Amino acid sequence: MSVAERLISYITSVRYEDLPREVVITAKRLVMNTLGATLAGSGAEGVKEVAELVKEWGGKPKSTVMLYGCKVPAHEAVLVNATMARALDFDEFHLHTGIHSGATVVPVALAASELCGGVDGKEFITALVVGAEVMCRMRLVPDSCIGVSGWTGEVYGAFGAAITAGRTLEITEKEMRNALGLALSQSSGTAQTIYDGVLGTRVQQGFSARAGLLSTVLATKGITGAQNFLEGRAGFYPVYYRGMDYDISRLVDGIGERYELLNTVTKPYPCCGFLMAPIENVINIMRHNNLSRHDISKVIVRVNQRMYNTVYAPSETKYRPQTIADAIFSLPYVLSTALLRGDMSLEDFSAEAIRDPVRLDVANKVEILVDERIERESKELNLSLSLHSVELQTKDGQCFSQKMYHAKGFPQRPMTMADLAEKARKCARFAVKPFPEGKVEELKGLVEHLEEHGNV
Template sequence: MVAPNVLEDRTGDAMLDLVRWAGGLTIADIPEAVVDDTQRRLLDLVAAGLAGTQADGVPQLLRAVADWGGRPVASVIGCPERTSVPHAVLLNATISRALELDDVHEKALLHPTVATAPIALALAEQDRSIDGARLLTALVAAQEVMCRLGLAPEYHVAGPRHRPRGWSFTYQCGALGGALVAALLRGLDESRTLDALGNAYTALAGNQQAIKEAALAIQVQQGVTAQTAVQSADLAALGITGPHEVLEGEYGWLSYWHGGSYDRSVVVTELGERWESAGASVKPYPVCRITHNTVGATLAATAGVAPADVDRIVVHVNSQESWEEVVHPLERRRRPTSSMDAQFSLPFIVAIAAVRGTVTLADLTESAIRDPRVLALADRVEPVLDPGFEAAAGRVIPMPVTVDVHLRDGAVVSRRSAHPLGHPGNPMDWAAVEAKVWDCAAWGVTPADGAVVEELVAAVRGLASEPSPGRVAGLLARAKAVSA
């Protein structure tokens, strides 16, 4: 057995403040509204996982994990066979992220629940001493740390100081948040927890190139991040030390990756008083969250309007970041080459909303993206980079979006959306999230077991008093089979 690693307070790194706060947090310290929000977003991840069993790339990854082998102690969504914890979180995070249905913190530019919950559920399934209150406390702590890290660096989505963002907060902050939730549930002491975070930092990865090329790696990156996180904690538990000055050391994430341009107060002040994780949004549409305000404005502007009556649709794109991610190159974004490509193609998504009056998974299948009605209207969607929005600096996210629908009779219908559905300013309540669970359970070619889905919903809603929260992982394995 490795002897306890006695921590010398040799660092003033902000990560030490975060670890000490997280280690001392109890369920009683967390406001009821924050606990409720965390549980609701966990149920939302259940929905995403049920739908993700039908995603391309999942059967291939399952075959890889089967070839790799591993001690069968952890459940995989949609599969009767168990595998090791690192392989289970690789699969479960990938499955849950695969269809762009999981929650997102728009301003922090990351996905908090998918980076942490698959790890927490796998560890709780393995360790029966972990109860629901402890699991929720660890999730809240890790997601709060993730969101604060995502918010701290100076980054401009618009204005003259904007620079293209090739790296991804989702994966980088996710590796650190995932390592923290694993360390907390493994019961690591303060120093070992810092080792776990340091180990995760040494393996940090994640970038946006896969989005540009519509590669399956974009969803697998989420799983690789979760796998890295849990392995980093396991290595720390066995005495593999990691760097402790992860954020503000000479080559720390904030001081080096972000050139020292960050707000330290965002990271360490008002811990337990200001809850940044409460700013996360639930997604009603299975497309990039950047497009959701545009979807909302389009649906409002085209309500009761026949697609044949639309001459063109002008979308006032709200930032250079949005333009780079979901508009450029324009012709490809009007005619995406795959379902995944379509999820990041704003002109095509606008056309779906105008033609079909909604945006669902059924609208993004390989056959649906070739619908001539949608393609014809997509050719008449005209994105313009709005100079009024672009003059803004910093992270005004989500930025409002205006959509102008020009009709063939000369009339123009304009609608503006400031907070997309699912945002804390326009929230989806428990009933809406439950409805999403059932929609996702019904999606695809393999049927869901309705009784198991009902049990899943009840288990997540009662998680704070659940003695064995790891059973949620087992229920997810039984609820809906992975598509062959």
């Protein structure tokens, strides 16, 4: 049996009863976290414009554009909702790869459920678990991604979206293979949007989700896609990772027994996943030693190459963010904010905040270095998204340093459903329309008992 055949067999055969309890719990957290991020993202730059555009396009009112009070064709609703979920980079990511699966599969599961109707909570959970799991595993196949290849996790999004949609719509194995072949034809996502600090980063999430759902719907109408979509001469890995090392067996080894979804990280701070651990590390050192920003003369952060490439290069826009997107991916900016405020929130990513002269002055105290020992240990432990060390030097000659492996929200220290509800309440303040606290609590209750619902 080929890798593709084993993969499709797993995708189409797994049932809710096969899912370990901890996987179901993680899936519910993924849903709650994504909905919270969507609340905040609904009012973000670029989202309203995309929402207005799909409303202008019109079409059959099949699925809801969240918080905008309209229904449009399902694939267009997903374009907006996935963009919304990723807009402020407050969603989640996979610990070892950085891939954002929730912002893809949750909007797709919701839109597909509306499209066909009668989807119960157990099937909803199963559909998003399988889609997210395959997305994470596909990203584990190559040895390198964003910092080397230039491809972002969104190149896998169309596949995860097609799988989640396919499970929700109950398509056949043959249709699933065609859907994944059609997803290959639409797979895209470049890190250049991050380097340039543009809105394309958030919209790429919408592109991938839309592509996956559209692929599935096309497959149900008999449209055929590439059959050897993984390993063919022009299949996904030979084309996207030409000349680079990858191991296709990683995609299916232990599938259905060992779940990569359990390595999901939910974010306590609204910025790039690489920044979670450094922010917490600096805040902890400051608090434990009763330091203020006036005490600090220099901050030295030792990182691995992948972290350096993503949140420090090019350094000009990291020390002086030109856009909010620049700031969301800037290690100097977030650490200056942590030194100033002892926290990090959505308010810190406004046009005014990123031009605050005090904040920018403090950022000049931050020095970022690629450290060979950190690089080696990051690779050995597969912790390039978090492992680093921080050294705070004070004006009176003291030095405080700490290495960090796992931050709050990581699998080793997960955010609880109560934590995620509190995060959603904070996000609701930034929603494009009022979303009362009572509704957040109601949402929490629905998600906690999702498997009990007969019609999502």
